Amino acid sequence: MKKRIILIQLFVITIVGISLADSDSTFISNFPTEAERVWPGPEYWTNPMEDWRLSNGCLECISGGGNRNVHILTRELANQSGDFEISVQAGLIEKGNDPGSVGFRIGIQDQIDDYRSRCFRGGGIDAGLTTDGKLFIQNQSKPLNHSIDLKSVKLTLTGKQAENGYTLTLTAMDQDTNESIGVITQTKISPNRLVGNIAVVNNHDRKIKNGPRFRFSDWTIRGDKIAAHEDRRFGPILWSMHTLSRKVMKMTAQMPPIGPNDAQTVRLQIQNEGEWETIGEAKIDPDARTATFRIADWDDTKDTPYRLLYAWKESDGVIRDEEWSGVVRKNPTEKEILVVSGLCCQTDEGFPHLELTRNVEIHNPDLLFFAGDQIYESVGGYGIIRTPADRSILNYLRKFYMFGWAFRDLMRDRVTLCLPDDHDVFQGNLWGNSGNAVSMEDHDAGGYAQPAQMVNAVHRTNTSHHPDFYDPTPIQQNISVYYGDMIYGGVSFAIVADRMFKSGPKETVATWPGRPDHVQDSSIDVTSLDKAGLILLGERQLSFLRDWAGDWRESVIKCLLSQTTFCNVATNHGEDLSMRLYADLDSNGWPQSGRNEALDIIRRAFAFHLCGDQHLPTLVQHGIDEFHDAGWAFCVPAISVGYPRAWRPDELGIPHSNRPAHGLPNTGDYLDCLNNLVTVYAVGNPEKQLRTDSRIHTLHDKSSGYGIIRFDKKKREIVVEAWKLIFDAANPRPVDQFPGWPKTIPLMENYGREAVAWLPTLRVSGMIDPVVQVIDESTNEIVYTLRINGTEFRPKVFKKGLYRVKIGEPSIKAMKTINGLESIPAEVTKIIDVKFD
Ligand SMILES: [Fe+2]
Structure with a gap:
């Protein structure tokens, strides 16, 4: 293999008057003969991934569908003068029923100027050979000199620069006879069109359903118009995600679909006094293609450089350690403000989200929170595969890899x-119904439509690096759960799956025609949809949340993380927002009792959502019995909005009261679409007129963006920012946030309920910032728990009576209990000294 490379590199060729010496930019595919796998290697991106296989030293297309293609990531036609030559050996595997073609696409460009974006949306110049015996360059075609069986054809496309533009020449050569079987030339091609990605294509016409399939080998690219970008290799370790909580570091390396002859493990090393030390080796999960490490006793007091290593056989046959590296930052417990970026919902319209990722990097958050929809079914094109599970997983992984490709450096x-x-999990809406198996046609009745094996692979790719789960017992069909907590930088996060246990609307409440989740008839009484027995978070997650709400070890502020918001603040839906929805049962404003129960548990921890x-x-403040009596919740903007929603109560004449001082439209105290009490403090409605001159402008106008949340531990405040898509975070202006943001929320407002009476003031000595828990002695119910700021705190209570107060530091088990505290009116002053000296 090596010898052959050297021979080729010394070779200087002359075809149709073009002289091309090999240089650093020369690329030769050299697919390894012994590798059998889906993924061709880090130099390539295959579309769609599941339709390609590396086998017997060739890259085979296993689908006869249209527009199957392979991009080379490490080479491109550069915006520079010079000639080029691209060749490939193609062999027909199967003819199929429809005529088709094989060849190249070059100069692939997209309005988003990035090599990754061009892999999906770009258009370029097509050139190739059809199975009915014609060579073509764009719309021009010419029959071959004589027909052959296409079992072994070498196609060579050259570009030669001339005064009036480029001349493209495509030659076909019969490899069996070494004879040219046809040439086609096109002249006067603008140099502007010969900039961008380079791909080989199996069936250029995307409409082909059952066309021919080819195998490809000896893909060679050379010339001084070719630029090399070795840094664009993607893999074999695609990226990693990690968490740190309670001195346990967990990390997952995301791998591509490797083959049985490839290494099956990934190693983790950390740098210790300048030396790399191996601290773990993890097997790659055969479905999710993840390798997960759990390292206990992690020293979280310092930044720790890490690297993941994978023994990869390069195309030259030599095995080298390929690496992915980064830093596990020290736990920011001493930082006064923990900065979180809240992100969700990525259509591929904005991929790879250049503006957004650049701006988030400028904010330099401590923690990234992706709330869901890292992929949509439409991402990357080519549709979805629901079954069998192994094909479905490959189909999913390609889409998920795009998420990592965009966000891995953050x-x-x-x-x-x-x-x-x-x-x-390939469901437009999910009412998980504790893991019940359901068909997609019936998914509104509640359940998972995808094979459990695929659902679990999705869970693993997203959450396997999360801190240990609270109770990992799977639900029905052995579907995995992932609820649990993480304490990072003094903030305690509860993670719940707010769809996993939820009841579906079909056969439970939906009596109307059409979609069971959409109430489009204003005469339906939405309060009647809150039936007994309907589930939102489910008993298992509620009991976790109760535990979490009372556990304040190592934490100063608490925050619930989940997929969606516990209200229904959207009156208009759909592409042009013309659909008036009276209620949306996909929202977690339904079922209302489940919503209230969840809110009641988390307000007892003064938790933000x-x-x-x-x-x-x-940005809303929930009410359960009264407006403002529960916590605040921030639903962050989508990274790249597909399906738009709007909240337009003013136009629709929906009554409100207590509009905030900023006076912005559509804000104030409302009954939401499901009659929940909700104070809408701020909303970022899409523009009424969307710009259509570029996808990024349209996305911006549809309210794409992201959230930044600053947990200020010193001031016990949460600063909430909602940033738009297009702006410069290095020079932000007020208009770059949605109207109403930023907003500073005092922590205590997360249990905003009015006091009915008060307990005596607790005055602490010998300890600062102790945890205080108030318990109603008549019911033994925890009223709330929090970590106070400083040494003095006067607990409020919501009914008169006797209370027990626990106070101290639970991390070191230094807790004192004061029993029989009688509530007193606000105007009565009483002090109780609590001494830890
Ligand atoms: Fe979404």
Whole structure:
């Protein structure tokens, strides 16, 4: 193999008057003969991945469908003068029923100027050979000199620069006879069109259903118009995600579909006093293609450089350690403000999200939170495969790899939490119904439509690096769960799956024609949809949340993370927002009792709620019995909005009260679409007129963007920012946030309920910032728990009576209990000294 490379590199060729010496930019595919796998290697991107196989030293297309293609990532036609030559050996495997073609696409460009984007949306110049015996360059074609069986054809496309543009020449050579069987030439091609990605194509026409299939080998690219970009290799370790909580570091390396002859493990090393030390070796999961490490006793007091290693056989046959590296930052417990970026919902319209990732990097968050819809079914094109599970997983992984491709540089040095939502498991909406198996036609009745094996692979790719789960017992069909907590930088996060146990609307409440989740008839009484027995979070997650709400070890502020918001603040849906929805049962405003129960548990921890899903940024304060009596919730903007929603109560004459001082439209105290009490403080409605001159402008106008949440531990405040898509975070202006943001929320407002009475003031000595828990002695119920700021705190209570107060530091088990505290009116002053000296 090696010898052959040297021979080729010394070779200087002359075809149709073009002289091309080999240089650093020369590329030769050299597919390894012994490798049998789906993924060709780090130099390539295959479309779609599941339709290609590396086998017997060739890259085979296993689908006769249209527009199957392979991009070379490490070479491109550069915006520079010079000639080029691209050749490939193609062999017909199967003729199929429809005529088709084989050859190249070059100069692939997209309005988003990035080599990754061009792999999906780009158009270029097509050139190739049809199975009915014609050579073609764009619309021009010419029959071959004589027909052959296409079992072994070498296609060579050359570009030669001339005064009036480029001349492209495509030659076909019969490899069996070494004879030229045809040449076609096209002149006067603008140099502007010969910039961009290079691909080989199996069936150029995307409409072909059952066309021919080819195998490809000896793909060679050379010439001084070719630029090399070795840094664009993607893999074999594609990226990693990690978390750190309670001195346990967990990390998952995401791998491509490797083959049985490839290494099956990934190693993790950390740098210790300048030396790399191996601290773990993990097997690659055969479905999710993940390798997960769990390292206990992690020293979280310092930044730790890490690298993941994978023994990879290069195309020259030599095995080398390929690496992916980054830093596990020190636990930011001492930082006064923990910065979180809230992100969700990625259509591929904005891929690879250049503006957004650049801006998030400028904010330099400590933690990235992806709330769900890391993929949509449409991402990357080519549709979805639902079954069998192994094909479905490959189909999913290609889409998920696009998420990593866009965000991996942000994730490599930051703790990342990543929740799968409905689209991640190929369901437009998900009412998981504790894992019930359901068909897609019937999914509104509740359940998972995808094979459990695929669902579990999705869960693993998103959450296997999360801190250990609270109770990992799977649900029906052995579907995995992932609820649990993470304590990072003094903030305690609860992670729940707010769809996994939820009841479906079909056969439970939906009595109307049409979609069971859409109430489009204003005469339906939405309060009647809150039936007994309907589930939102489910008993298992509720009991976890109760535990979490009372556990304040190592934490100063608490925050719930889930996929979507616990209200229904969207009156208009659909592409032009003309669909008036009276209620949406996909929202977690339904079922209302489940919503209230969840809110009641988390307000007892003064917890803030951070989520996504809606594609409509909102900042609300929930009410259960009264407006403002529960916590605040921020639904972050979508990274790249597909399906838009809007909240337009003013136009629709929906009554409100207590509009905030900013006076913005559509804000104030409302009954939401499901009659829940919700104070809408801010909403980022899409523009009424969307710009259509570029996809990024359209996305911006549809309210794409992201959230930044600053947990200020010193001031016990949460600063909430909702940023738009297009702006410069290095020079931000007020208009770059959605109207109403930023907003500073005092932590105490997360249990905003009015006091009925008060307990005596607790005055602490010998300890600062102790945890205080108030218990109603008549019911033994925890009223709330929090970590106070400083040494003095006067607990409020919501009914008169006797209370027990636990106070101290639970991390070191230094807790004192004061029994029989009688509530007193606000105007009565009483002090109780609590001494830890
Ligand atoms: Fe979404």
